[in-house]
Every structure is written in structure tokens, then in C-alpha cells.
Amino acid sequence: xxxxxxxxxxxxxxxxxxxxxxxxxxxxxxxxxxxxxxxxxxxxxxxxxxxxxxxxxxxxxxxxxxxxxxxxxxxxxxxxxxxxxxxxxxxxxxxxxxxxxxxxxxxxxxxxxxxxxxxxxxxxxxxxxxxxxxxxxxxxxxxxxxxxxxxxxxxxxxx
Amino acid sequence: xxxxxxxxxxxxxxxxxxxxxxxxxxxxxxxxxxxxxxxxxxxxxxxxxxxxxxxxxxxxxxxxxxxxxxxxxxxxxxxxxxxxxxxxxxxxxxxxxxxxxxxxxxxxxxxxxxxxxxxxxxxxxxxxxxxxxxxxxxxxxxxxxxxxxxxxxxxxxxxxxxxxxxxxxxxxxxxxxxxxxxxxxxxxxxxxxxxxxxxxxxxxxxxxxxxxxxxxxxxxxxxxxxxxxxxxxxxxxxxxxxxxxxxxxxxxxxxxxxxxxxxxx
Numbered sequence: 001x002x003x004x005x006x007x008x009x010x011x012x013x014x015x016x017x018x019x020x021x022x023x024x025x026x027x028x029x030x031x032x033x034x035x036x037x038x039x040x041x042x043x044x045x046x047x048x049x050x051x052x053x054x055x056x057x058x059x060x061x062x063x064x065x066x067x068x069x070x071x072x073x074x075x076x077x078x079x080x081x082x083x084x085x086x087x088x089x090x091x092x093x094x095x096x097x098x099x100x101x102x103x104x105x106x107x108x109x110x111x112x113x114x115x116x117x118x119x120x121x122x123x124x125x126x127x128x129x130x131x132x133x134x135x136x137x138x139x140x141x142x143x144x145x146x147x148x149x150x151x152x153x154x155x156x157x158x159x
Numbered sequence: 160x161x162x163x164x165x166x167x168x169x170x171x172x173x174x175x176x177x178x179x180x181x182x183x184x185x186x187x188x189x190x191x192x193x194x195x196x197x198x199x200x201x202x203x204x205x206x207x208x209x210x211x212x213x214x215x216x217x218x219x220x221x222x223x224x225x226x227x228x229x230x231x232x233x234x235x236x237x238x239x240x241x242x243x244x245x246x247x248x249x250x251x252x253x254x255x256x257x258x259x260x261x262x263x264x265x266x267x268x269x270x271x272x273x274x275x276x277x278x279x280x281x282x283x284x285x286x287x288x289x290x291x292x293x294x295x296x297x298x299x300x301x302x303x304x305x306x307x308x309x310x311x312x313x314x315x316x317x318x319x320x321x322x323x324x325x326x327x328x329x330x331x332x333x334x335x336x337x338x339x340x341x342x343x344x345x346x347x348x349x350x351x352x353x354x355x356x357x358x359x360x361x362x363x364x365x366x367x368x369x370x371x372x373x374x375x376x377x378x379x380x381x382x383x384x385x386x387x388x389x390x391x392x393x394x395x396x397x398x399x400x401x402x403x404x405x406x407x408x409x410x411x412x413x414x415x416x417x418x419x420x421x422x423x424x
Contacts, residue, residue, distance in 0.1 A: 011184045012181060015177065015180055015181065019172045019176075019177065019180060020171045020172060023170065023171065023172045023176075024170050027167075027170055037172070037173075037176050040172060040176060040180070041176070041179060041180060041183065044180050044183055048184060091170060093162070093166050094162075094165075094166070096162060097163070097166045099162075100160070100162035100163055100166075101162065101163065101166055104163055115160075115163075116167075119160045119163065119164070120160075120163065120164060120167050
């Protein structure tokens with residue numbers, strides 16, 4: 001059983017494996033450092049409450065991504081309910097990244113989520129669909145829509 | 160996406176946040192004395208204006224009625240397990256050629272109209288006065304316990320509560336978490352979260368709903384009905400991800416119960 005044979009048993013080891021991943025998901029979806037930090041704290045608090053047993057490292061990764069992603073949705077929904085949209089406030093990108101980041105963060109959160117999971121975490125549309133509880137077609141649709149908006153950037157990358 | 164990748168690669172938790180995360184474990188480890196602690200003061204909540212529900216659901220009512228009941232396991236964990244099995248697989252370079260119509264609503268939008276207002280109240284059996292009374296047998300402390308201020312500090316910013324309400328009590332045992340919020344309007348909200356039970360039991364004296372924000376905790380509806388727990392429940396219409404939250408007034412409970420019973424029949 002993962003985490004029971006002296007491989008990576010301590011909470012600190014788990015933190016070092018997952019904390020940046022969780023934080024980046026928060027930053028990608030919420031677009032705000034403070035909220036991403038709160039989400040990270042909340043996610044690990046949930047871990048400590050539940051202490052789930054992970055079958056392997058991939059399972060552990062999937063659990064943290066799922067919980068972080070759902071936590072981000074909860075936060076966005078709460079901001080809608082309070083009619084206080086979250087403000088975009090991300091760490092300053094480098095000069096060569098600025099244009100791409102500006103266009104990406106102009107996308108709605110659900111598109112940013114798909115972009116992040118697909119292009120950064122490297123998940124397939126089928127995997128994203130299962131994780132988010134969506135139809136794969138919906139994921140593809142969102143990805144296609146985001147791609148359309150980012151077409152110029154993608155063409156530059158492919159060139 | 161090269162710029163995005165390089166940008167994200169540089170984003171890491173700060174040493175300060177890492178330190179706070181490490182402290183979480185220390186705070187979450189109950190001391191022996193805390194494990195045995197029993198709140199000294201209890202009060203039974205009146206039921207006249209009892210509970211409201213805050214449903215967090217993925218999908219629409221129609222989608223739910225069209226699908227079968229799950230296995231009872233939290234579905235998000237199923238996704239995690241499924242995803243884990245293939246998470247290491249390389250991303251498919253597939254193109255989205257067959258594009259479905261885009262979802263009409265943002266998955267993050269809060270949709271207030273749940274379509275229940277027009278439903279006729281019914282004695283559907285899911286939420287009854289008897290069950291309400293049974294649920295009220297669960298005692299929730301009304302006085303802040305000593306030594307729990309750290310938990311208030313941790314959970315206060317994390318749990319959703321209506322405007323004007325602040326968390327004043329948080330107590331953790333091996334089996335459950337107890338919370339109490341006080342409102343600027345003099346109202347009070349209490350909540351009981353059982354670790355082995357994804358549903359949070361939430362009630363407010365005299366009014367609006369509250370939900371504990373644990374949206375990843377999907378609950379298989381039938382088991383909830385069997386146990387008769389009713390203060391708050393979470394349904395999963397997980398075929399679709401479009402989510403909305405519905406705040407229900409007490410008089411709407413019966414209508415929810417009717418819809419719920421129809422769904423699981």
C-alpha cells in the first residue's frame with residue numbers, strides 16, 4: 001500500500017510532491033495568488049481530515065487534482081453568490097510569457113481549467129472528462145473553444 | 160503553450176505557505192485530552208423554523224432522473240481512481256473535430272432557480288417532522304470550548320457561511336467536527352460533519368441555508384434517505400458538470416423530498 005512501506009510516508013514528503021501541483025491548479029483556475037494559497041491550504045486540510053489511502057502515486061496525484069479542482073469551483077461559485085467576482089492577480093510573467101498569459105487569463109475559468117489539465121498536466125480529454133464528471137465531448141468542446149481563442153498563440157508554437 | 164508551461168513551472172508555494180501547511184498537520188493531530196473532550200454545554204435547537212438545504216449538484220434535474228443510482232461510493236473518488244489508473248498516460252494529441260454545442264451556462268455559475276418553487280409540498284417521506292426531531296437528537300454545543308481557537312482560525316476562512324455570519328466555535332473529535340456560526344442578525348448556525356459520512360448536517364435557527372463547501376463530497380442519495388439524515392444533503396447529477404447551488408427555505412423541504420423520492424423510486 002502506497003505510503004505504508006517507508007517509501008514516502010511523512011506528511012512533509014507528500015506536501016513536497018503535491019503542494020506545487022495544487023497551488024498551480026488554483027492559480028490556473030482562480031487566477032489569484034491569495035485564493036490559490038487558500039485553496040492549497042484547504043485541500044491539504046481535507047487530506048488531513050480524510051487521510052485517504054492511495055494505491056499508488058498516480059492515484060495520489062489524481063486525488064489532489066480532483067479535490068483542488070472541485071475546491072476551486074466551490075470558491076468561484078461562492079464568489080458568484082456573493083456577487084464579488086474574484087480579481088485576477090497572478091505573479092508577473094516574464095516578457096516572453098506576458099502576451100500568452102494575458103490571452104490565457106482572458107479565457108473563462110472553465111476553459112483555463114481544461115487548458116491547464118490538458119497542456120500542463122498532460123491529461124487526455126477522456127481523463128479530464130472522467131475527473132470533472134463531464135462528457136468527453138464537453139471537454140473537447142471547451143478545449144476547441146479555447147484553442148480557437150488561442151489560435152494565434154498555438155500557431156506560433158507550432159511554427 | 161511554451162510560455163504558459165515555463166510560467167507555471169516557476170510557480171511554487173512560498174516558504175511561508177509551506178510552513179503553514181506543515182502546521183496544519185500539527186493542529187489536526189488531536190491530543191489525547193482533546194479526543195476525550197466532551198463539550199460541556201449542549202442545547203437542543205428548536206424545530207419550528209428548522210433547516211434549509213443547500214444543494215450542490217452536478218448537472219440538471221432531468222439529467223439526474225435519467226440515470227441510475229450509483230454504487231454509493233463518492234463518485235469523485237471514482238474519478239480519481241479511474242484517473243489514477245491512466246494518469247501517467249501521455250496526453251492524446253487529438254483534435255476536437257466533433258464539437259458539441261457549448262454548454263449554455265458556465266460550470267461555475269450559481270443558478271438560483273431550482274425549479275422547485277412550483278412543486279406541490281407533499282408528505283414524501285424523506286424529510287418529515289419525525290425525522291427532523293430525530294435529527295435534532297444530535298446535540299451541538301452552543302458555547303465555545305476552550306482551546307479550540309486554532310480550529311476556528313483554520314476553518315473560519317474555509318467554510319462558506321451567509322453574509323454577516325462568523326464561525327465562533329469549532330471542535331474536532333475522532334469522529335466528527337462541530338461548528339457554530341453567529342450572525343450579525345442574532346441568528347445562529349450549527350453544523351456537524353461526520354468523517355465517515357460525506358453529508359454535512361447543517362441547520363440554522365430561523366432562516367437561510369448554509370452549506371459546508373465540501374463539494375467534492377458527493378453523496379449517494381438512497382443511502383441518505385435510508386438513514387433519515389436530512390439537515391443537509393448533497394446530490395450528484397454527475398453526468399453533467401454544470402453545477403448550481405440552491406438555497407431552500409423551510410417550506411420548500413417537502414417539495415425537495417417529493418422530487419427526491421421520485422428520483423430514487
